[in-house]
Every structure is written in C-alpha cells, then in structure tokens.
Amino acid sequence: MRLILLFLFSLQLSFSQNLVLQGVNVVPVNTNTIIKGCDVFIKGGKIEKIIPASSLPYAKNYTVVDCQNKYVMPGLADMHAHFPDEKSPIQLQEYLKLNLAAGVTTIRSMRGEEYQLALRDSVRSQKKVAPNIYVSYVLSDKDSLWTKDSVEKIVSNAKLKKYDFLKYLGGINATNMNYLVESCKKNKMSIAGHAYNRSLLRSVDAGFTSVEHYQPVLGLYMKDSLSFNKNIALLKEKQTALCPTLSFYHVYSFRFTNEELLKRNGMQHVSKKVSDEWMKEYSEAVSGTQKQMGDNFETKYKASYQKQFSDFNRVFKKMTDDGVLMLLSPDDGFFNVPGFSMVEEMKLYKQAGLTNYQILKAATLNAAVYFKEDKSWGSIAVGQKANLLLLNANPLENIDNVSKVEGTILNGKYYSQKELLK
Ligand SMILES: [Zn+2]
Numbered sequence: 403m404r405l406i407l408l409f410l411f412s413l414q415l416s417f418s419q420n421l422v423l424q425g426v427n428v429v430p431v432n433t434n435t436i437i438k439g440c441d442v443f444i445k446g447g448k449i450e451k452i453i454p455a456s457s458l459p460y461a462k463n464y465t466v467v468d469c470q471n472k473y474v475m476p477g478l479a480d481m482h483a484h485f486p487d488e489k490s491p492i493q494l495q496e497y498l499k500l501n502l503a504a505g506v507t508t509i510r511s512m513r514g515e516e517y518q519l520a521l522r523d524s525v526r527s528q529k530k531v532a533p534n535i536y537v538s539y540v541l542s543d544k545d546s547l548w549t550k551d552s553v554e555k556i557v558s559n560a561k562l563k564k565y566d567f568l569k570y571l572g573g574i575n576a577t578n579m580n581y582l583v584e585s586c587k588k589n590k591m592s593i594a595g596h597a598y599n600r601s602l603l604r605s606v607d608a609g610f611t612s613v614e615h616y617q618p619v620l621g622l623y624m625k626d627s628l629s630f631n632k633n634i635a636l637l638k639e640k641q642t643a644l645c646p647t648l649s650f651y652h653v654y655s656f657r658f659t660n661e662e663l664l665k666r667n668g669m670q671h672v673s674k675k676v677s678d679e680w681m682k683e684y685s686e687a688v689s690g691t692q693k694q695m696g697d698n699f700e701t702k703y704k705a706s707y708q709k710q711f712s713d714f715n716r717v718f719k720k721m722t723d724d725g726v727l728m729l730l731s732p733d734d735g736f737f738n739v740p741g742f743s744m745v746e747e748m749k750l751y752k753q754a755g756l757t758n759y760q761i762l763k764a765a766t767l768n769a770a771v772y773f774k775e776d777k778s779w780g781s782i783a784v785g786q787k788a789n790l791l792l793l794n795a796n797p798l799e800n801i802d803n804v805s806k807v808e809g810t811i812l813n814g815k816y817y818s819q820k821e822l823l824k
Contacts, residue, residue, distance in 0.1 A: 419465055419815045420445050421788070425455040426469035429798055431476055431767050432781035434759040436798055442474060444788040447814035451784055467816055472808055473796050475762065476780055477507025477533075477789040478744050479769030482614055482645045482731035484513045491676045497740045498532040500671060503822040504741030505791035505810050507533050508769055508779075510731075512569055512595070512614070514538035519564060528813055534789070536773070538594070539565035541582075543573030553581040554588075561589045567611065570595035583608050597621075603633065606642045612729060612772065616646035619721070620714045630717070637726050643772050646718065648711070648750040649732030649743055655707035656688050658737075667805050668742020671823055680736035715754035722760050729772060730764040745805045758801045765804075788814040 421444040428437040443450040443464070486497050501509065511518055514537040522535040539560035542548075560568060570593050574582065579598065586593055586609070597618035598605040605613045613619075623630055637644075653663070663669075663684065669677060692699045722728050730751070732743035744765060751761045770780025779787040790811040795803035809818040 420463050421811070421814060421816055422464045422466045423469045423472075423474055423792070423811075424466050425472075426792075427471075427473045427796065428452065428782055429473055429475040429762065429796075430782040431759075431762055432783060434798075436473075436796065442782070444811070444814045447788055449782065449784055449786050449788050452782075465816070467792075467809075469792065471794070473793045473803075474782065474811075475791050475793065475797055476766040476782055476786075477791050477810065477812070478505050478741075478765050478804075479508035479510070479729075479780070480506050480533075480731050480741070480744060481510045481612070481729035481769055481772070482512050482647050482733050483509045484734035485511055485515070485518060487513075491679045492672065492740060499822060500668065500739060501533050501741035502531070502810050502812065502817065503671070503807070503819050504668060504739075504744060505793075505804070505807050506741040506744060507789035507791075507810065507812055508536075509533045510536045510538075510769075512538055514540055514565060514569065516563070522566075531812065531817075533812075536566040538567055538569035539563075540569045540571060541574070541593075541595075543571045545573055545575050545578055548574065548578040548581070550581045553578060554585045557582070557585040557589045557591055561591055565591075567592045567594055569593075570598060570605075570610070572596055574598070579608060603636075606636060606640050609640070610642060612643040612645055614645050614647060615733075616648060616651070616710075616714045616718070619644060619646070619717060620710060623717045624713070631724075634721055634724050634726060637721070638724070641727065643727040643729050643768070644721070645729040645731055646714070647731050647733035647747075648714075649738055649747045650735050651707065652711070652750060653684075653735060653737050654687070655711070656691070656704060657708070663737045666737050666739065666743065667745045668739030669737070671742065672739055683736050718751075719755040722756055722764075727768050727772060728756075728760070728764040729768055730761070742805070745802065748801045748804060752801050758798050761801055762797060762804075792816075 423442040426440055426442055428440050428442065439455040440452050441455050442452050486492055486494055518535060518537045522537055524530040525532045525535055568591055592611045594610055594612040595614055597613050598608050600618060600621065602613055602618040602622045622633060691703060695703045730747055732738045732747040748761050748765065751764065767776060767780040770776040779789055788811050792808045793803055794806040794808050797803045807819045809816055
C-alpha cells in the first residue's frame with residue numbers, strides 16, 4: 403500500500419520553472435528586517451537575484467507571480483513530525499498535501515520507518531511533490547536486545563540504509579549508551595529525541611543534537627535554578643537544540659473548549675469525518691482522565707499543567723534570548739492539523755514572550771542551522787534554495803499572519819494554496 407501512495411500524489415511535475423515574484427516584500431529571516439517592494443527571480447530551484455521592483459516586462463521564459471502587498475518568507479520546517487500510521491484518520495497523501503499547503507517545506511520525521519526513505523529520495527530527486535524529509539531510525543528501548551556488537555550493527559546498518567539520524571525513545575542503560583555514543587561517532591550518525599534518563603544534561607553529555615519536549619528543560623530548571631545560566635552556556639557550547647512541542651501538551655491539558663478546538667488553524671481543511679473522530683478521541687481522553695483523577699481533575703491535573711506552562715515560559719524566553727537553538731513543532735495528535743498547527747505552536751511561543759522574529763527563526767533558519775545546511779536553505783538570499791512561503795500579511799508584525807497563506811514555492815515551483823487544497 404505504501405508503494406502505491408508514492409504515485410498518487412500527482413500534482414503536475416515540471417522540471418524547472420523560472421519565476422519572478424513581482425513587487426513582493428521580503429522577510430529574509432537571516433536578519434530582523436523586511437525588504438519592501440522587490441522582484442525575486444528564481445531559476446533552477448534557487449534564488450537567482452533580488453532587485454527593487456520594476457514595471458518592465460520580463461523575458462518570456464519567466465512566469466510572473468503578482469505579489470503586490472504580499473510577503474515572502476522561507477518555507478517552514480516541522481522539526482518533530484510523526485507520519486500517519488494505519489490508525490490515523492489523516493492518511494499519508496493528505497498529510498503531505500496539508501503540510502505543503504500550510505507552507506511547510508521541511509519535515510523531520512521522528513517516527514521513521516523504512517518506506518519513508520524511498521519517499522524522501524523521490525522528493526529529493528523531484529519525482530514527487532512533497533516537503534523535504536529527514537528520516538529517523540527509531541532505537542529500541544529494550545536493553546535486553548543490546549550488546550556492544552548489536553549496537554554497532556544497529557548503527558552501521560542505519561547508516562548503510564541512509565537514515566538521517568537516530569531517534570532515542572527511552573531506556574538503554576549507561577553501558578549500552580556508551581556503546582551507542584561510541585558507535586555513533588565512528589559511523590558519523592547523530593542522535594536526537596527524548597531526554598536520556600529524562601535528564602537534559604545527560605543528553606547533552608551523550609551528544610544529542612536535539613532534545614524533544616519541554617519537560618527536560620523545566621525539570622532541570624526546577625531542580626537547580628541557580629546553575630541554570632551555566633547550563634544554558636553548556637547547551638550553546640554543545641549546540642544542543644531544543645524542540646519543546648507545546649501545542650500537543652496544551653491540547654492534552656484540556657484547557658480548550660470544544661469550540662476553540664474546532665477553530666484551530668487548518669480545521670477548515672480537514673473533513674468532517676476527521677474532525678468528528680478527533681472530537682470523539684478527545685472527549686474519551688477527557689472523561690478517562692476525569693475518572694482517573696476524580697476531584698483532583700481541575701485542581702491537580704488542569705492547574706498543574708498551567709503552572710508548568712507558565713514556569714516553562716519564563717525559562718524558554720531566557721534561553722532563547724541567550725542564544726540556545728530553538729526549533730519548532732506542534733507534534734502530532736488530535737486537533738493538530740498537519741502543517742497548519744505550526745501556527746498554533748507559534749502562538750504559544752508568542753505567549754512565552756518570544757519576539758515574532760525569534761519565532762520565525764525557530765520555524766525556518768534554526769532548522770537549517772540544526773542540519774548544518776543554513777548556507778543552502780532557511781533564509782532568503784541569492785543562491786538559497788527556493789523553498790518559500792508566500793503570505794498575504796506581514797508575519798513580523800503579527801505572528802498569526804503566518805496562517806494567511808497565498809501559496810508555497812517548492813524547488814522553485816509555485817503552488818497556490820487553493821490549487822494544493824482542491
Ligand atoms: Zn513526538
């Protein structure tokens with residue numbers, strides 16, 4: 403079934419399109435500025451030149467997109483994505499399409515599977531229209547399966563199969579972790595994922611390239627707020643990135659009304675069947691938790707999440723200001739519409755006090771920095787890959803404006819959101 407899907411996503415493919423985004427306001431993201439009224443030339447999938455807007459007619463072999471009053475920024479990177487599984491109400495083809503329609507041009511798949519490697523390669527060779535994908539090899543959390551030799555076999559095999567990185571879920575005792583770290587060094591593989599032993603510092607120690615979810619940061623801060631500045635410096639020095647995935651937990655904190663859930667960004671683009679199924683799952687989760695918590699549901703469950711969020715927000719802003727590399731993803735789960743819920747995550751970053759510029763960076767350039775590919779994507783400059791997002795309003799002025807998508811440019815080809823969603 404997976405193989406068939408590869409051929410289904412059948413938007414028209416063309417080898418290269420020469421484009422001019424005419425009269426566009428550029429949000430380059432590598433600096434906190436906006437360059438008003440530009441003509442952005444795109445050729446061979448890359449940004450060829452950026453000049454002041456001109457009314458002169460262009461050479462015939464350029465397709466002109468009228469971008470008066472529009473804003474172009476780098477395409478978004480969802481850095482903690484889960485591809486749909488058999489039980490997901492949204493299936494793979496729809497998942498990729500929604501992502502693209504929301505302006506996501508890069509996906510880091512945290513639940514990698516072998517079929518995703520072929521998908522990634524066909525996207526890279528432009529045989530398929532979908533966001534660029536990085537695939538994880540998910541490590542087993544069963545220590546009993548591990549020996550020095552088996553660790554080496556797992557890592558070198560993942561390397562051979564061309565997985566992009568290893569995802570750490572949980573488990574693995576100290577001896578096996580040492581084998582793993584050694585083997586990763588030898589095979590030039592990186593590890594990212596949940597905090598090792600739930601400890602941010604141990605993960606940094608093991609050389610994790612990123613640590614997922616907000617709890618490890620909060621845990622460390624609560625345990626030892628005095629050495630927190632020292633720890634921030636350590637994260638910067640080791641270049642450990644953080645991906646807090648707040649949106650997932652905010653939904654699970656049950657703080658939203660049903661009406662608010664149904665209004666989340668992108669809900670207008672999912673079918674009634676999906677929305678009904680999510681509401682059913684959600685109601686079951688609420689009543690299940692209520693049953694389990696009894697009288698403590700409001701005072702302990704809901705209130706303790708709110709306290710965690712506000713405690714985390716303070717640390718989050720400080721770490722961002724101090725230059726820790728922040729990534730962005732809403733994670734998976736009900737009412738997180740693929741791609742579109744990136745904006746929901748951005749709003750939570752805003753609530754934490756991050757500036758719009760810091761948020762845009764986390765959603766674009768920081769991802770490219772994380773992959774050490776910022777020389778080729780993640781900002782708008784001559785020579786960069788033309789994976790871009792065209793908006794109808796200024797995202798630096800209001801972060802909600804990232805939801806006002808006009809179209810997505812992928813490998814230098816323009817797709818209007820309407821065309822993608824029809
Ligand atoms: Zn996840």
